Amino acid sequence: MATTTHREYIWELPVRITHWVNALSILTLSVTGFYIGAPFLGIPAGDDVLPMAMMRFIHFVAGYIFTASVLFRVYWWFVGNQYARLNQFIPTTWGRVQNTVQCALFYGFMEDEIPHSPGHTGMAGLSYIVVFMLFLFEVASGFALLHMANGGGIIYAIGGGWMLDILSAGTIRMLHHVFMWCIWIFVIIHVYISWHNDIIERNGLISSIFSGYKFFGDHH
Ligand code: HEM
Ligand code: HEM
Numbered sequence: 562m563a564t565t566t567h568r569e570y571i572w573e574l575p576v577r578i579t580h581w582v583n584a585l586s587i588l589t590l591s592v593t594g595f596y597i598g599a600p601f602l603g604i605p606a607g608d609d610v611l612p613m614a615m616m617r618f619i620h621f622v623a624g625y626i627f628t629a630s631v632l633f634r635v636y637w638w639f640v641g642n643q644y645a646r647l648n649q650f651i652p653t654t655w656g657r658v659q660n661t662v663q664c665a666l667f668y669g670f671m672e673d674e675i676p677h678s679p680g681h682t683g684m685a686g687l688s689y690i691v692v693f694m695l696f697l698f699e700v701a702s703g704f705a706l707l708h709m710a711n712g713g714g715i716i717y718a719i720g721g722g723w724m725l726d727i728l729s730a731g732t733i734r735m736l737h738h739v740f741m742w743c744i745w746i747f748v749i750i751h752v753y754i755s756w757h758n759d760i761i762e763r764n765g766l767i768s769s770i771f772s773g774y775k776f777f778g779d780h781h
Contacts, residue, residue, distance in 0.1 A: 565763075565778040571644050571680055572773045579634040580770055583696070586627035587748075590699075591741055593620040598738055624703050628720070631696045644680030650690035652683055661687060679775060685754075692747050695740050702737040706730075 572580075596602065596616045604612045638647040652658045659676075661683025666672035668684065676682065681689065704720030709730060711717060724733055759766040765776045 565776045567778070568765075568774045568776045569679055570773050571775050572769060573637075573642055573645060574773070575633065575637050576641065576645050577770060577773060579630045579637070582626065582630040583634075584748075586623045586630065587744060589623040590620060590627060591745070593617070593623065594738070594741060621707070624700075627696075628700045628703075631693070631700060635693075649681050650686040650693070652686070657683055657686075679777070688747065688751070692744065695744050695747075699737060699740055699744075702733045702740075705733050706737065 593616045597613070597620060600613060600616075602612060604610060606612060637645050638650070643649075648654060648657060652661045660678055663672055663674075663676045664682045664684040667675045701721035701724055704717050705722055705724040707720070708714070708717035708722035708725065713722070728736075755767055755770075758764075763776070765774065769775045
């Protein structure tokens with residue numbers, strides 16, 4: 562019978578808050594964004610109902626909240642604790658490279674043990690950096706679309722208007738849409754793996770993203 566001997570504080574408050582703000586924003590942005598692309602409700606606009614205007618408004622409010630949360634988490638890459646830092650996502654130290662390779666071998670059934678990592682494993686970190694790149698692209702392309710819709714302005718220009726010099730408006734809109742699906746493919750795999758690891762390792766992984774604490778003992 563496995564026993565838990567101690568708990569360790571891993572995820573600081575900013576990591577947990579930005580995680581759940583991002584998750585809720587992504588849900589809101591996906592539902593409203595999907596509506597903007599394909600108005601599925603079929604509610605006719607009346608004097609006092611403007612469904613598209615409302616969906617766009619909610620999309621933009623959620624978009625600003627999401628932008629602030631993502632930028633704050635990027636700042637926390639540089640000032641957070643050892644489990645929150647950028648080197649947990651991009652393996653820059655020899656130890657992290659080894660951890661990542663060992664994880665890959667474990668997932669490929671070529672290694673019996675998954676390396677011990679109190680924070681993110683090397684593979685999880687890599688998947689999060691990819692998903693953060695998707696987040697940053699969604700923000701920049703969202704601001705590029707706002708720049709077009711609202712006819713310019715310094716905030717929109719810095720936020721993503723510059724992208725219009727590189728890509729056509731149609732391509733930006735298409736990528737903004739396609740990357741939504743890429744994020745959802747990540748989320749499905751992410752929730753499955755988190756759940757699975759929690760059950761196998763009995764380390765309280767899922768509760769840790771609410772409380773900050775993970776549990777360790779003689780069973781790992
Ligand atoms: C839109 C939905 C979600 C997105 C985009 C997302 C994304 C992420 C990201 C980027 C991280 C890294 C956190 C950091 O260091 O800042 C993370 C960690 C984590 N997430 Fe999520 N998440 C989502 C939903 C969920 C849900 C529903 C659960 C619970 C079942 C969950 C469980 C976890 C856990 C346990 C960790 C930390 C453990 C680890 O290192 O893998 N996430 N998530
Ligand atoms: C994870 C984040 C996001 C997702 C999943 C998302 C999703 C979507 C989707 C699916 C569309 C419709 C595209 C189409 O099919 O034509 C859309 C449109 C749009 N999004 Fe986002 N979006 C996100 C973030 C943002 C952000 C951060 C902003 C800016 C603050 C933004 C601004 C816009 C604008 C301006 C449009 C076009 C609205 C229109 O044409 O009326 N989005 N978004």
